[in-house]
Every structure is written in C-alpha cells, then in structure tokens.
Amino acid sequence: MAIKRSAESKATALSAKWPLVFFVLLIVSFLVHAGVRIWGSLFMVEWARIGYGALASVIMLILTSYSLRKIVFTRKMGSMEGWRKTHLYLGLFCVALIFMHTNFKVYGNFGLLMIILFSLVILSGMMGELMYKTIPVWLSKQGSDAMELDEKLKKPGEYLTTADEIAEKATNEFKVFYGQSIRSLFAKRIFPPKYLFMSQSDVIASRKKLFNHLASQGPPKDRMALSSLEALYAERDKVQFKYARLQVMRIWSNAHVPATAALLTAMLAHIWAVSYY
Template sequence: MASLFQRRRNKATQVERVRERRHEGFLRYAGFRWAKISASLCLLVIVSYALVDVTPRHNGGSWYGYTLGTIGAGLILWLTALGYRKRKMTSDHWSLKAWTSAHVYLGLSLIVIGTWHTGFQLGWNVHTLAWALMMLVILSGLYGVVVYATLPAALSNNRDEMTQMQMLEAIRAFDRQLHTAAQPLTPEDTAPVLAALDEDPFAGGIGARLSGRYPDCATAAAHRALSASRSSDAEAREKVVGLLSQKQAALGRLRQHLRIRALLEIWLYVHVPLTFALIAALSAHIVSVFFYW
C-alpha cells in the first residue's frame, strides 16, 4: 500500500513538473540553459583575452580579433533568423521558446564578444559604426524583453476579459445614452456634450498613445464643464455628468489597452530597422577588412 501511494505521489510530481515546463517563460527555459551557455561563452572570451599574448596589443586585426569577429558575425546572422523561425511551429528542443531564449542570451553575449573583438579600439570609422549599431540593437532588444516579460499581464488585467471591440461598443453605448440624456439641457450645456459624442477614441497621435495622456479629451472637458454649470435642470445635468464619468472610465480602459499594445509593438519599429542597418554596416566592415588585409 505504501509503495502504491509513493508511485502516485511520484506520478503527481512528474505531472506538475511537465505543467511547469509548459508554462515557464522563454527567459527561464530549461533551467536558464541558454543563460548559462551565454555566461560560459563570455567568461571564455574574457579569460582567453587575458591569457592570449597579442603584439603589440589586442585589436580587431589580430588572429584573436579575427576569431572573435567571425564568431560575432556568425551569431548576428543566426540571431536575425528568429523572424523566419517564428513561422515554423515545433515543440522539440528547437521550439520557438528555446530559440527565443537562445536569441536573448546569445544576443547579450555579443556585448562581450563584439567589444573584446575590437580590442577596445574605437574611432570614427565603419568598424565602430558596426559596433555602435550592434549595441543599439541589443539595447532595443533588452527593452523588448522587459516589456514582453511585464506588460502582457498588465494588458490582460486591464482588459478584464473584454476585447477591443467590446470596449468600443461600451463607449458607443454610453454615447447613445448621452445623446438621449442631453436633450433637456440648455444649448450652452449641450455643446460640450456634442463635442464628446464626436470624439474619436483613437485620436491623439503617437505621443498620446504611448504616454496615455490626452489633455484635449472632449469627454473630460464636457465632464468639467457640466460639473461646474448651473444653467440646466439639476437632475438632467447630474444624469449626464454620471454618464460622462462612465464614458471617461470606458475611454480610460481603451486608451490604457492601446497604450500597452503600443509599448509592446513600438520597439520592433526600432529593433528591426536597426538590425538591417547593422547587417549593412557589418557587411561594409567585413569587406573593408578583406580589402585592406
């Protein structure tokens, strides 16, 4: 009987471990396997840099510099293949999660590989341009890692199981109620309500979208105006003010949803073009090296 309970306990433990593996993030993939590989690679580069004697000093044109440069260039080209890999669905050791984990940690290792490749000799030339673009690509990638690790939960919490279309429909429902409730108001009080009804929830530009601040929000302006007004029937005005408050809350949820989505997506508009610029600069760097070799 004891052995039966032990087998059941072991089976439950195995099931729980499988469940944890399925739900672990790409950063923690396989017990931080790629973080350990990347750290080991960086340590190997740093130690070998200190032990290898290059005359007169370390530089990108030495045999050691060429070795690190070849490794770095190969890594950069492999890292760019993630976009292609995303279109291939597998669940083996080279699943998308495994590939993404390797992409992140090996990408970070380029900070050491690329910098030590230069021998810390930087100047106003195409070689330094390639290094600078590489660092910018890595920094933009770090931003992407941070937002993808933190913002999806915030996006889910803000939505509260509502889709974007449902959020828009809620706003339209408040608009219909406002249109009816504003009929008894004076023309002076009706004007800001009409402006709120004509408001585009998506207006404001990229700055407002990313910051979540809408200083020219017509709904907020109408709420302030009617809260301070005394020209209409109090009961009718209070009903409209209440509806405006509800619409403001619905707008706030939609705008927060759009803001989080923008923060999740905008880094790709930096990361991808910088990657193409890096490949161009890297190509020029390699061609110039072989030309002067």
C-alpha cells in the first residue's frame, strides 16, 4: 500500500543515504590523495592541491546560492527539494576536497581557524539534516505535528481558562485551595526551553511529585477535580516537551548561515593571502 510504504521508508533517520556517501567519499578522497602523493611528481602534487582548493572554493560559492533559491519562489529554477539535495551532497564532496587540499593535516593557526569554521558549517548542516529527518517523524509518532503545536502555543491562556472551568465545578473548599496553590501553575508563562533538558520520564516524575504533594494538602473530597487538573497539566507538559524539540530544529537551521558567512570570509582572506604571498 502506497501510504504504508511511505511511512516505512521514513521509519528511521539512519535510512538516509548521505552518511554512507560521506563515508565513501572520505575513503575515496584519501586513496586518491595518497595515490597522487605516492605516484605523482612534486609538481603534480602541488598543482593538484591548488586544484582541490580552487574547486572547493567554487563549490562553496555554489552552495551559498541555495540561500538565494530559498527567497526566489516565483521563477522556475529547479525544484527546491533538488536544490537541497544538491546542497547536501555537494557540501559532503566539498569536505573531501578540503581534506585533500590540506593533505589531511592542519597548517598553522589560520588553518586551524578555517578547519574549525568548516567543521562548524558541516556539523551544523549534518545536524540540521538529521533533525529534519528525525523530529517531524518523532512528532508524528507522538500523534502531533508542528502546526498543531504552534496553534496551542498561540493560545496559552486556554489552559488557564480550562483549569478555571474545572475548579468552578468543584466544591467551595477546593476552589479556595485551587486559587491558593494550583491556579498559579497554569498562569505561569509557557516556557518550553526547560523541557529540552528533561526526558519524558523526568517530566512525568516531576508532575507526579507535584500533584501528589497537592493531593496530600488539598480537600479529600475533590480528588476528581484534582485528577482532571493533573490531566490538563500533563497535556500542557506534553505540548511544551514537543515544542522544545521542534524549536531546536527551527533555530538550528539558522545556526548554519552565520557559520557559513564566517567561513566564506575566512576563505576569501585565505585566497587573498595565498595570492599576495
């Protein structure tokens, strides 16, 4: 069945081909480089190195043009998906070229800076790709999606309103207890980042602890109202837990761009310095 096949193909992010392509590229580049060094003349080795560097610079400029494609929607310039895949694979190829250009070594402080910047760009790209592959799948497995989370986060006051409604139906004694100890929990600003450093079981344990404490203090007759509030709080927790991960994916994609800008600046400085000296 078409849709089942579609779901199965996205079962794991590890099913992506690019890590394998990257691994193969690194090995091939090392073998080619070693071959040129062993069997080639000194002249050939030197020109090959310059050639790798020049090709890598051109590719880096091509890679940067993906940013332009991302803002031009109205012209036929190739599908965005095609551009993204080309960007990914050319980026990996560029890594191999850079390694060949540097003889798989680091030369001096500037070389170190270049390698750090380059690693930042590559790692942020890889990490972003990994997140693109895993987080939407994880969210859909949780029976949720980004649109739904965005909607819920837009109306944080709804949880407080619902909590008030639950309390309204309870006894007067519980209403007082709700006003003193529980309402503030729902009135708190929604803050997903803290959930980033917690596992799902941590979140559950923390909530259980909180509500057990409240149950020990609250009026014994209104256990039902308290458990309804706990369920509502659990839903709020879930939204924040998922949203925290979703936001990481969104923010991460922005980390790739400044790192690239820094790398391009350093690359231009490197080319200028090499030409000058």
